[in-house]
Amino acid sequence: MKFHSEEEFLKAYDPSQFERLSLTADILIFSVSDEVSDNYRKLNKKHFSVLLVKRENYPFKDTWCLPGGFVAIDEDIEDAAKRILKDEANISDIYLEQLYTFGNPKRDPRMRIVSVSYMALIDKNKLDSKISSNASWFHISLLEDDKEILVTLDNGIDTIKFKVGKSLKEKTTDRYQFKVLENDRIAFDHPLVIVSGIERLKNKIAYTDIVFNMMPEYFTLGELQRVYEVILGKKLLDPAFRRIISNKVEKTDKMRTGGGHRPSYLFRYKTK
Amino acid sequence: MKFHSEEEFLKAYDPSQFERLSLTADILIFSVSDEVSDNYRKLNKKHFSVLLVKRENYPFKDTWCLPGGFVAIDEDIEDAAKRILKDEANISDIYLEQLYTFGNPKRDPRMRIVSVSYMALIDKNKLDSKISSNASWFHISLLEDDKEILVTLDNGIDTIKFKVGKSLKEKTTDRYQFKVLENDRIAFDHPLVIVSGIERLKNKIAYTDIVFNMMPEYFTLGELQRVYEVILGKKLLDPAFRRIISNKVEKTDKMRTGGGHRPSYLFRYKTK
DNA sequence: TGAATAGTGTCTGTGAGACAATATTAT
DNA sequence: ATAATATTGTCTCACAGACACTATTCA
Numbered sequence: 001m002k003f004h005s006e007e008e009f010l011k012a013y014d015p016s017q018f019e020r021l022s023l024t025a026d027i028l029i030f031s032v033s034d035e036v037s038d039n040y041r042k043l044n045k046k047h048f049s050v051l052l053v054k055r056e057n058y059p060f061k062d063t064w065c066l067p068g069g070f071v072a073i074d075e076d077i078e079d080a081a082k083r084i085l086k087d088e089a090n091i092s093d094i095y096l097e098q099l100y101t102f103g104n105p106k107r108d109p110r111m112r113i114v115s116v117s118y119m120a121l122i123d124k125n126k127l128d129s130k131i132s133s134n135a136s137w138f139h140i141s142l143l144e145d146d147k148e149i150l151v152t153l154d155n156g157i158d159t160i161k162f163k164v165g166k167s168l169k170e171k172t173t174d175r176y177q178f179k180v181l182e183n184d185r186i187a188f189d190h191p192l193v194i195v196s197g198i199e200r201l202k203n204k205i206a207y208t209d210i211v212f213n214m215m216p217e218y219f220t221l222g223e224l225q226r227v228y229e230v231i232l233g234k235k236l237l238d239p240a241f242r243r244i245i246s247n248k249v250e251k252t253d254k255m256r257t258g259g260g261h262r263p264s265y266l267f268r269y270k271t272k
Numbered sequence: 273m274k275f276h277s278e279e280e281f282l283k284a285y286d287p288s289q290f291e292r293l294s295l296t297a298d299i300l301i302f303s304v305s306d307e308v309s310d311n312y313r314k315l316n317k318k319h320f321s322v323l324l325v326k327r328e329n330y331p332f333k334d335t336w337c338l339p340g341g342f343v344a345i346d347e348d349i350e351d352a353a354k355r356i357l358k359d360e361a362n363i364s365d366i367y368l369e370q371l372y373t374f375g376n377p378k379r380d381p382r383m384r385i386v387s388v389s390y391m392a393l394i395d396k397n398k399l400d401s402k403i404s405s406n407a408s409w410f411h412i413s414l415l416e417d418d419k420e421i422l423v424t425l426d427n428g429i430d431t432i433k434f435k436v437g438k439s440l441k442e443k444t445t446d447r448y449q450f451k452v453l454e455n456d457r458i459a460f461d462h463p464l465v466i467v468s469g470i471e472r473l474k475n476k477i478a479y480t481d482i483v484f485n486m487m488p489e490y491f492t493l494g495e496l497q498r499v500y501e502v503i504l505g506k507k508l509l510d511p512a513f514r515r516i517i518s519n520k521v522e523k524t525d526k527m528r529t530g531g532g533h534r535p536s537y538l539f540r541y542k543t544k
Numbered sequence: 545t546g547a548a549t550a551g552t553g554t555c556t557g558t559g560a561g562a563c564a565a566t567a568t569t570a571t
Numbered sequence: 572a573t574a575a576t577a578t579t580g581t582c583t584c585a586c587a588g589a590c591a592c593t594a595t596t597c598a
Contacts (some may be wrong), residue, residue: 019345020292023375023386040570041575073291073384077375095442101373101388103295103349112345114295114386116373170367171543172481209444222576239579240560261576262568271443312598313548494549511552512587533549534595551594558587567578 026068028197041260060187090130095213121213298340300469313532332459362402367485393485490538
């Protein structure tokens with residue numbers, strides 16, 4: 001069949017000639033939450049956290065998964081992600097970044113479903129806790145070596161562990177090929193999405209200002225430092241941290257008082 | 273309807289209940305090519321290049337686009353990308369990295385087609401020039417400021433220009449929102465894919481060893497430096513470049529001779 | 545010999561790592 | 572007074588930018 005114009009071609013086009021598939025948007029929502037301290041002198045401990053949803057239907061009934069849903073046929077993928085954020089967690093206007101597209105043909109037992117994953121960051125204090133009843137924040141702990149990552153997720157009631165193997169994809173970059181080794185509580189291939197997101201965040205926190213998406217408007221440098229530390233999983237030296245961060249924040253005349261120790265100035269993110 | 277087991281649920285599952293869409297894999301193949309010099313003393317000029325394919329069918333008949341194709345219903349997306357590389361350019365075993373998933377509902381006039389884009393890097397000398405007859409390498413020139421990127425592509429016969437607007441997505445990272453401003457020779461939203469890929473490569477070349485995927489096994493430091501320069505679009509200082517690169521390469525006892533100037537040692541990529 | 549590229553030496557300033565020291569609060 | 576955190580000072584070392592200098596080849 002021969003066409004003489006684009007219009008003519010489109011008119012005759014039959015969309016059913018290729019087998020089609022379903023697309024979902026799945027969202028890793030990260031935040032840092034406070035654990036209230038019992039010692040009046042000590043600061044609240046901070047935890048790196050992810051929001052998971054309990055599955056109430058098959059497949060993977062009663063396991064946990066990332067908030068997500070199908071992308072409508074006439075809906076932009078990022079718009080779908082925003083809609084899901086609104087529906088599942090009543091969140092809007094937060095940091096949202098496309099992470100990776102997972103498309104293993106067997107990743108969903110129902111049929112071929114390709115998942116476009118997103119990473120979202122939020123200051124947990126801004127959440128009016130209107131997250132849906134089947135959603136819950138889990139503290140993230142990592143135990144990592146060259147070959148494996150052991151992830152422990154804890155929401156205060158339930159503790160979930162899974163293990164992911166990692167190997168370098170090739171030798172010129174630090175991209176890893178992940179593989180689920182142990183898991184029975186997280187649905188689909190979401191363990192892979194979680195570790196990919198954690199890696200991405202750990203990298204980006206070092207060379208961008210991304211961390212300020214998880215901070216309230218006013219914060220102390222100690223609080224900011226502890227957010228870095230809990231995400232990077234290591235202690236930082238105070239003077240070095242302050243030097244590096246100093247040109248990203250501006251001091252205000254407000255102070256945080258009340259702890260059994262020297263009060264600290266509140267700072268604010270300074271856009272360049 | 274209530275199910276009592278995962279098996280039972282899957283057996284009853286009807287895949288047709290959601291509207292489905294088509295998925296393509298599109299590949300940005302970058303390389304650096306030599307332009308033979310007429311002055312016996314001077315080195316060959318290097319050009320940053322991308323492989324494009326002429327569309328022989330509607331839609332966008334007679335324009336150029338990235339090599340790509342539909343992902344089969346039971347095919348992994350990256351496998352599809354590899355299959356396309358093999359079919360269109362007879363290339364295998366090269367650097368391949370998922371770039372971004374483009375899913376604007378109107379990006380294809382036929383129907384809803386979501387595109388997962390990949391970036392591939394190759395040493396052009398390794399190509400046995402068995403690229404398909406409708407494919408062609410285009411030299412890339414960039415003219416960039418805060419707001420816009422003007423891209424000029426030249427394959428020796430044909431010159432293509434397009435302009436893309438850029439604006440920061442948000443203030444904490446350097447992620448840009450791109451928008452096609454002028455274009456009539458590149459199909460679909462592929463101008464966006466091209467500029468996204470160039471940005472990614474420019475970034476990654478600075479903090480990874482990714483560049484060695486575009487180099488032959490043996491090369492001089494001058495050649496390597498000129499590859500960096502042509503991708504970054506700026507001159508580098510020799511001593512600084514040599515210092516930075518020195519722990520990534522190893523000197524061999526081979527030499528490149530024949531130019532009207534001091535011969536240089538050949539080096540090789542050194543894996544850590 | 546001269547054009548062109550290859551390769552080294554060195555000065556300077558920036559900035560991170562490390563550790564020490566001082567400051568300030570609530571109980 | 573003391574525990575705990577806040578904040579600053581300073582020494583050292585690694586390294587990038589800048590520029591000058593030497594080395595080597597072929598027509």
